[in-house]
Amino acid sequence: MIRLHHYELSAxxxxxxxxxxxxxxxxxxxxxxxxxxxxxxxxxxxxLSPLGRLPVVEDGDLVLDDANAILVHLAASHxxxxxxxxxxxxxxxxxxxxxAALAASLGAARLMDCFDTGMDSAPLIARALPILDALDxxxxxxxxxxxxxxxxxxxxxxxxxxxxxxxxxxxxxVALRRYPAVRxxxxxxxMIPGFIVMPGVFPR
Amino acid sequence: MTRAGWYPLAGAGDLAEGHIVDAxxxxxxxxxxxxxxxxxxxWENRCPHRGVRLSIGSVVGDELVCRxxxxxxxxxxxxxxxxxxxxxxxxxxxLRIQARPVREAAGIVWCDSGEGSExxxxxxxxxxxxxxxxxxxxxxxxAMLGALGGSSAIGExxxxxxxxxxxxxxxxxxxxxxxxxxxxxxxxLVHAGAPARPVAIARxxxxxxAGVRRLFENSL
Amino acid sequence: xxxxCIMTRGNDPFIDEQNDPVLLDQxxxxxxxxxxxxxxxxxxxxxxxxxxxxxxxQPVAHHADGAAAATMLHLExxxxxxxxxxxxxxxxxxxxxxxxxxxxAGSFGVRTSPPRAIENFLDLGHFPYVHKDFLGLEPHTEVPxxxxxxxxxxxxxxxxxxxxFQPRSAANASEGFIVEYVYRxxxxxxxxxYKLNPLDRDRQDVIALFCQPVGPEQVRAxxxxxxxDDTSDDAELIGFQQLIFAQDKPILENQVPLRLPLSPGxxxxxxxDAMSVAYRxxxxxxxxxxxxxxx
Numbered sequence: 001m002i003r004l005h006h007y008e009l010s011a012x013x014x015x016x017x018x019x020x021x022x023x024x025x026x027x028x029x030x031x032x033x034x035x036x037x038x039x040x041x042x043x044x045x046x047x048l049s050p051l052g053r054l055p056v057v058e059d060g061d062l063v064l065d066d067a068n069a070i071l072v073h074l075a076a077s078h079x080x081x082x083x084x085x086x087x088x089x090x091x092x093x094x095x096x097x098x099x100a101a102l103a104a105s106l107g108a109a110r111l112m113d114c115f116d117t118g119m120d121s122a123p124l125i126a127r128a129l130p131i132l133d134a135l136d137x138x139x140x141x142x143x144x145x146x147x148x149x150x151x152x153x154x155x156x157x158x159x160x161x162x163x164x165x166x167x168x169x170x171x172x173x174v175a176l177r178r179y180p181a182v183r184x185x186x187x188x189x190x191m192i193p194g195f196i197v198m199p200g201v202f203p204r
Numbered sequence: 205m206t207r208a209g210w211y212p213l214a215g216a217g218d219l220a221e222g223h224i225v226d227a228x229x230x231x232x233x234x235x236x237x238x239x240x241x242x243x244x245x246x247w248e249n250r251c252p253h254r255g256v257r258l259s260i261g262s263v264v265g266d267e268l269v270c271r272x273x274x275x276x277x278x279x280x281x282x283x284x285x286x287x288x289x290x291x292x293x294x295x296x297x298x299l300r301i302q303a304r305p306v307r308e309a310a311g312i313v314w315c316d317s318g319e320g321s322e323x324x325x326x327x328x329x330x331x332x333x334x335x336x337x338x339x340x341x342x343x344x345x346x347a348m349l350g351a352l353g354g355s356s357a358i359g360e361x362x363x364x365x366x367x368x369x370x371x372x373x374x375x376x377x378x379x380x381x382x383x384x385x386x387x388x389x390x391x392x393l394v395h396a397g398a399p400a401r402p403v404a405i406a407r408x409x410x411x412x413x414a415g416v417r418r419l420f421e422n423s424l
Numbered sequence: 425x426x427x428x429c430i431m432t433r434g435n436d437p438f439i440d441e442q443n444d445p446v447l448l449d450q451x452x453x454x455x456x457x458x459x460x461x462x463x464x465x466x467x468x469x470x471x472x473x474x475x476x477x478x479x480x481x482q483p484v485a486h487h488a489d490g491a492a493a494a495t496m497l498h499l500e501x502x503x504x505x506x507x508x509x510x511x512x513x514x515x516x517x518x519x520x521x522x523x524x525x526x527x528x529a530g531s532f533g534v535r536t537s538p539p540r541a542i543e544n545f546l547d548l549g550h551f552p553y554v555h556k557d558f559l560g561l562e563p564h565t566e567v568p569x570x571x572x573x574x575x576x577x578x579x580x581x582x583x584x585x586x587x588x589f590q591p592r593s594a595a596n597a598s599e600g601f602i603v604e605y606v607y608r609x610x611x612x613x614x615x616x617x618y619k620l621n622p623l624d625r626d627r628q629d630v631i632a633l634f635c636q637p638v639g640p641e642q643v644r645a646x647x648x649x650x651x652x653d654d655t656s657d658d659a660e661l662i663g664f665q666q667l668i669f670a671q672d673k674p675i676l677e678n679q680v681p682l683r684l685p686l687s688p689g690x691x692x693x694x695x696x697d698a699m700s701v702a703y704r705x706x707x708x709x710x711x712x713x714x715x716x717x718x719x
Contacts, residue, residue: 008667009667031660031663033658033663036456036458036459036530115530115532136333137333137410140218141407171674177228178336180226184220184223187222199669199671199673200671202262202271233680250680252691252692253694254679255681257679273549273550273553274562287694288566289567289696290566296694299692
């Protein structure tokens with residue numbers, strides 16, 4: 001059985017929980033007290049992830065500690081329909097990269113504020129805004145052609161990779177009304193069968 | 205305050221049924237939404253109970269539901285129809301959300317920032333992607349008239365301009381919406397005579413306008 | 425003095441919210457002992473930058489210019505007073521009971537006023553919406569009448585006989601049942617919740633929220649959980665409490681205005697809001713100016 005090590009308030013972990021739910025994959029979860037316990041930096045956790053990264057998925061002998069890698073693995077190995085990744089791997093990989101850049105900027109800024117670290121998140125926000133704008137442009141133009149997801153007419157792991165941090169953007173102090181096409185796409189992701197929430201994300 | 209009049213809030217196609225757009229018009233926060241009856245509405249973006257923004261709520265049928273306590277408000281008149289904490293009691297009487305006048309024309313949802321302003325229909329065109337500028341309306345209008353060669357003003361909030369030749373050369377009507385002292389939205393209609401894919405025209409327009417925005421940001 | 429971030433508001437333009445005497449002459453939580461064990465904490469209280477640490481088992485707090493601030497250790501936290509020390513600081517005697525686990529569930533930054541955060545903590549009606557499937561579930565939305573009282577010469581506010589159906593009231597709850605609550609406000613920016621334990625229904629779990637006023641629209645919220653639960657591990661207890669709090673966070677950050685209006689006509693309460701109405705009156709009676717819009 002797939003085992004997910006996760007922390008409830010982490011957007012990276014939410015990405016994996018979303019895909020597991022949308023694919024309807026049975027799995028067990030292990031809660032990691034990342035904050036305030038810093039359990040992800042413990043010796044026992046580092047045996048799974050030497051860098052102390054969250055989430056970790058164990059699937060048989062395979063251990064992965066990167067959200068994008070886990071999304072690709074689950075879509076490639078556990079999606080019989082082959083719609084979540086195989087349809088447009090190059091295009092999807094590009095948006096996985098955008099998702100990682102959002103996690104490193106917007107997502108990191110959110111956690112800084114949320115855990116009240118006292119650090120200045122403004123430089124991270126400055127890096128996130130052009131990415132949000134590029135996402136808004138792409139989504140608006142795609143929607144104008146009747147493509148309601150990042151890569152065409154159906155959801156892929158690209159949507160999941162970019163959804164988690166952008167839907168939580170206001171927790172990082174970024175007003176989402178600046179990106180109306182992103183807000184509209186958030187509504188569409190909420191309609192995907194198997195959609196689940198994390199704290200800070202509202203259901204449909 | 206900008207002069208009272210009709211301003212664009214969103215593309216009609218971008219306001220899907222069940223969706224709520226979070227928009228600001230002249231300092232007034234609005235929840236712009238479309239219920240199952242397909243009617244576009246612009247409401248004060250604040251639940252009277254505890255002040256929560258209605259734009260984070262949800263649309264159920266023709267009603268808007270507040271995210272905090274599930275209070276429901278009827279699209280028809282803005283009245284509160286349900287307070288779930290007291291399911292067997294009538295909601296507080298006289299409680300209703302302020303609605304602004306809204307109309308749909310030329311593929312755009314418009315809102316009157318005053319009362320009974322005259323509506324002037326723009327020349328029809330391909331609806332462009334709205335873009336936010338970090339400048340007030342007057343400053344932005346002035347900057348655009350100065351920077352965009354051959355542009356001209358149509359009243360106080362519209363401009364006529366042309367995309368550069370290499371971007372298609374189409375004529376565009378830019379429709380400005382004042383949001384705050386340092387925030388103005390630019391909606392637009394592209395007048396493309398030649399048959400081209402509408403999305404290709406919209407792409408050329410938004411990339412041109414984004415370039416104009418970068419120019420203004422860099423010169424600030 | 426060291427006042428930075430000067431903001432004025434309310435009817436009297438000469439009252440500076442960050443120098444509100446009601447809060448200056450009061451103890452405030454600034455860090456948990458658990459957090460300080462890992463090292464000093466830099467934080468902000470009423471606009472003043474502080475460095476807090478524990479040295480030889482004694483709490484110390486310093487302003488940016490090196491001046492010391494008054495500190496005390498209490499209830500697993502370091503408390504700081506910037507003005508005149510008040511005659512008393514409330515206690516939660518239940519925490520000393522045997523077999524109890526007392527866990528610090530984290531300190532969270534929230535973009536709201538401290539009184540809005542407390543008012544939300546005292547609210548029952550939002551459970552089926554904000555905490556759907558945990559603390560509430562439609563159609564069980566009704567808030568039955570409860571009793572509100574002030575005690576301790578008006579210094580403490582209580583809501584008793586609160587009842588609400590909860591599908592999953594705690595980390596160790598396996599089925600839904602009607603939970604009985606007592607809410608206590610012993611300090612203008614602290615609230616304590618006593619809640620029937622899901623397994624041993626004669627005893628109470630205790631959950632406390634201590635709001636550190638960083639500024640009139642910025643809170644550092646400290647959560648303390650004391651449970652009679654020997655089945656869940658700490659990560660599960662902390663995880664559950666954080667989940668609930670993080671569900672409230674986006675609501676708090678979307679309230680307009682962020683400051684709590686004390687004027688009775690500013691927002692529209694219903695019977696279920698009796699505690700909110702009483703809390704607003706209690707703050708008005710204290711003369712609080714920080715993070716509120718005065719009546």
